[in-house]
Each structure stands twice: as structure tokens, then as C-alpha cells.
Amino acid sequence: MADLSPTDRTRLTREKERGRRDRSELMALLDEAIIAHIGVIADQHPVVVPVAFAVDPDGPDEGGTIYVHGSVGAGWMRRAPGTDVCITVTALDGLVLARSAFNHSMNYRCAVVIGRARRVEDAEERARAMSLTVDHVVPGRAATLRPNTPKELAATQMLAVPLHEASLKMRTGGVNDEPEDVAAGTWAGVLPLRLVAGAVETDAETSEPVPDGVRRRAAALGGSSGQ
């Protein structure tokens, strides 16, 4: 897997020591995170919305493909194809509570992908991208569902963006305070954060047990299989 090679658009301008070049770390974050935020240019202003997404490391675009899913009727989805978009995926890992306001920070991992958005026209690629999107939420779930109807496929738009032009930035570890603030004795520390699942809430009209894939996903996110 090729390293992340910064371009003028993805080169970090600040805190360069937080940049990572290892593409496998980028892929790990994209695998773990559940939503992305996509930025699209509207009339003279940007629009940023949260989206479901999926990654195909062997997709048809350079560096692999990230797919973003939306309705054909959404404003941003109408504007995006053929334009450069920015897809940002962030995991918030903790609050860094330093001894001064200035040194307060957060622990996080953040991937930024910039690239030309392509509307997925091919029916096979669109169906595959939809399955990847479901499997991104619960691995293996797509294969347990009926195939999409032609009407469903027509109502869903998939954007494909190359994973080629991407950066990964992260902060980890503890506080980073001035010696005089440490000497002053103020308390400092880190409050770790993570996204955690609760108990699975099975739909009242279902008599089936919670599928293994859902149980595993809930357990991986710290949740239980519920009733």
C-alpha cells in the first residue's frame, strides 16, 4: 500500500508532527468510523452534511474508492458530481484538560480526503457500493437482506471519490503544559471518550433472534444484545 503523499491541498499547515503517512492507519480509521462529513460548494458558500459511507480499497479509482450515499433529491448530492469535494472522517478520542486554557486540546484522529466526485452510473457498481455501505455499519449484514429493487436503486445516488489525495492527522497522549504551570500545581489530565453502543432494541414486529452479525457489532461497540 502506497504511503500518503501530501499535495498542496492535503499538506498539513499546522502541527505537522501530528501528520501520519501510513495509509494503513488511514484505512483503519475509515473502517472504524461510522459517519463522515462531506463538504460541497453551493452558491458561493460551502455546505457540510453528515453522511454514511463505505470504502472499497480495490475500487476503480486511484488509491481505492470512498463511496458516499445519499438521496437523488438532496441539494448537495445534485451539486457534487463533477466537482471537487472534501470528505472528512473524525474520531474524537478524548478531552485534554491542561493547566492553561491555551494548552487545552483534544485527542482525535482525522482523515481528510479531497477529490473529484463521480456519480456512480453503473448499476453493478452502485449495488456493490450499497452493500459495502450496509456492511460498513454491520459487517456481513448485506448478504442477509433481500436484493435491492430497481426502484430503490434508482432513488439512491452514490458518489465515488478517489482515496488518492488524503491526509491523516491525530493527537494522542497526555497534556503538554508549560513548566511554570506544572509548578503551580493546577490539576491536569485526560478524559478519554469513545462511541459506545447500548442494548440492541429489536423491532416489536420481529420474532427472529438478534442476528450474529448484529450481536458481534454491538459487542464490538461495548453494547449488549438486548432482548
Next chain:
Amino acid sequence: MADLSPTDRTRLTREKERGRRDRSELMALLDEAIIAHIGVIADQHPVVVPVAFAVDPDGPDEGGTIYVHGSVGAGWMRRAPGTDVCITVTALDGLVLARSAFNHSMNYRCAVVIGRARRVEDAEERARAMSLTVDHVVPGRAATLRPNTPKELAATQMLAVPLHEASLKMRTGGVNDEPEDVAAGTWAGVLPLRLVAGAVETDAETSEPVPDGVRRRAAALGGSSGQ
């Protein structure tokens, strides 16, 4: 508090039934969420980055002010002042695991604020915005810290954006499946998600006990006060 009045830029184009007009619900989400994603237009492409933020309901801008904090050296921070930016705050509340790929969804709350970014020049407003940013992370913490030095204030840039032009969209509840998919007996349900704190990790060079404000914040996020 005035209702949210959609403009051409914040009117929902899809799933309008998910839109909320109650400004107090917007403020509640901004209070709860820890990070925002800001979108800024760079050279012909958008850039989206995660940021710390704070809200001043009585700030000098129409509808109150949302402050976004960053380094004077960051590329997006240099570009933003005087341009229209988009600040998006999302809480992911659950995975909606339907009986078809198409009806899969997520429960979420999402605020989108679009407005002209103003660089905060006034030293008093900047100091206040920094305190609000610290207090947004841990309520009451700013008052327990030493004042910012002139050098720290000079190195921090604060952007102010009016909270006037904003939308709030949310999805709550269970799956919404087709009758024939329910009849087919496939399992469906919701996996609730929330951001949870772990145990406080006190810095090794601190002999002070965990401050009450940090304890309360950890407890509110489901964490413990650690060692």
C-alpha cells in the same frame, strides 16, 4: 427565542419531516456536542476540518454567536474571515438496521449553520470566547485556570459566525420497513449509540485531586473519576 426560519441556504430539500423549527432544540444540541465540522472554500474546493467551538447566546451577532477556535497559522483559518462558512454539528444516536438495505438509516441530530465568518479582533471578546470554549468542554473550568498571556491570545484566532441562519434535522425512533419485508420475517432493530467517557487519567505530575467540575463532566458522560 425566535424560531429557526429557513432561508434558501438552510431550507431542507429532503426528508422535510425531520426538520425542527424550535431554536431551543438547536441550542441543546450545540450544548451537548463537543466538536463541530467547519467547511471553508479554498481554491475551487471545500475543506472540512473538525474544530472545538462554543456558543454565546447573547453574543454580538444576530441570533447569538458561535465561536470556532483555531491557530492563526491554519490554512482554513486564514481563508475563512470575510467569507461564508458552514458549521455542522452532528450527534450520532443510533444505527437503524432495517429489513432492506434501502431502509437502513441512522438516528442523529444535525445542526447546520451558514454565515459570514468574522475574525474576532477585540481582545476582550477573544478572551471571553476562549473561556466559553474551555467551559464548553468542562463547564466551569475556565475560572479555575490562570489568565491567558498576551502571547497565547495572539496565537489563537477566533472566528465568530451568527447563529441566525441555521437548520436542525433529526431522525429518531425505530425502523420504517415495507409491509412485505416485515411479513418476510427478517430481523430488524436499532442499535443506540452515544459518546461515553472512560475513567479520568490524571497527569502523573499532578498531586491535586480531580476537580469537581471534571468529575461532574466525566459522570455526565458516563465515565468515572479514575485514580
